[in-house]
Structures are given as C-alpha cells and as structure tokens.
Amino acid sequence: LSTQPQLNYFQGYHDIASVFLLVCGEKKAYALLKKLSLYHIRDFLNPTLEVVTGLLQQIFPLLQHIDKDLHSHITSVHIEPYFALSWVITWFSHSIDDIRTITRIFDFLIASHPWTVVYMSVAVVIYRKKDILKCPKEHSILHTTLAKFPIDVDVEVLIEQTKQYLIKFPPTSGKLCFGELKGVNMPVYPFEWIVAEDKRQQKQKQKIILQRGMIVVASVAVLIVSALSYYYTNK
Secondary structure, X not given: OOOOOOOOOOOXXXXXXXXXXXXXXXXXXXXXXXXXXXXXXXXXXXXXXXXXXXXXXXXXXXXXXXXXXXXXXXXXXXXXXXXXXXXXXXXXXXXXXXXXXXXXXXXXXXXXXXXXXXXXXXXXXXXXXXHHHHOOOOHHHHHHHHHOOOOOOOHHHHHHHHHHHXXXXXXXXXXXXXXXXXXXOOOOOOOHHHHHHHHHHHHHHHHHHHHHHHHHHHHHHHHHHHHXXXXXXXX
C-alpha cells in the first residue's frame, strides 16, 4: 500500500496478505497482493466502505431468488447482512483456520468475477439452511448463527453451488443491483490482463493446431511418396 497512495488499508487486509505470504513466500506474495489490490479487491481499499456496503446489500435479494423460505425466515427479524462483512472483505480467510480450504477458495475467487464472494456468501448461508431454520426468530440468536462459518464445510460443494448461482444470476443480468453501486473504482471486468492472457492462450492454441496440421500433411505426403515409390519399384 505504501507504493499505491490511492489505496487505503481496511481491517482484514492483513488476513488476505497472510494467505499469500504463507503459500507463496514474500516476493510472489507481494506481486500477487499488488495485482489483487488493483483489481479484484480494489473497491475494498476505497476511503469508505460504500461499495462494500452495497455488495453486502445484494446478499438478501440474491438469497430471495434462490430460496424464498430461508430468506423469509432470516429477514423476518430485520437482520442486516453485516454478518457476512468479514467473509466478503477477507475472502473468508478471517473465518477459516484450515489453510487448504482457504487456498482452494482463493484459487476459485481469483479465477472468477470480483463479486463472486457475494455469491459464495449466499452459498454459505444456504449450506447451513437446516441450522438456521431451527433458530428461533430472535435477532441476536439468528445473527450469531448466521455469522458462524461452518467448520465441516465441503468446499467443493460450496464452489459448485456458487458457480450455479453465477450462471443463473450473473452480475450483469440486471437481476440484482450490482450495476447501480456507487463509488466503484474497480476496472471493468474482465480485466485487461485477463483479456491479454486469453488472447495469448488462443494464439498458442492456434499455433499448436497449425503445427499438428502441418505434421499430418507431412505424414500423409510421406505415405503417398512411399506408396508411389513402392508402386513404381514393383511395376
């Protein structure tokens, strides 16, 4: 952050930094965190949490689209979605102790739309549906239950559910209010370096296909020459 004066520290930034440091070492962790700060979590580093608050406000509308009964149970006591604040701004790293689970979630979020963490937060709530529905409709009890990240979570199930929600209700579909968020500084997604990498990979694939085609043509030519040589030799 000292090299990017336009970015502001938020409580929980160190949780994300710690994951990269533990997994990648100092040099690579710095490069990864810099890229993440300028792109995926850019709006968490604004002077205010205006965008973060807007993202959190998408949790219940998305939940209503997916599970109306669960949504009704939770919102009946006028709970705000701030139970998911640490999930969103730390990519769950503040709430999970198992490094393998954290890194798997990080892998998925890095490779996805920057606001995927909101969809995953909804997936976590639905994952705990039975426990939540057992709770009495009392604000403090329900809020405390919602804030607890499941210890025995099957991260692959969580990721698969999140993917399905993204496909059914993409951020650009107009189903939610992502497009109306104020104060967004994040570059347009997909980011230019992702587009550039996609183009590079596409060119590489085309090159490989061309090379394979040339090999096939050359092989066929050799076979034809061999066949003709055999024919004229034995004529």
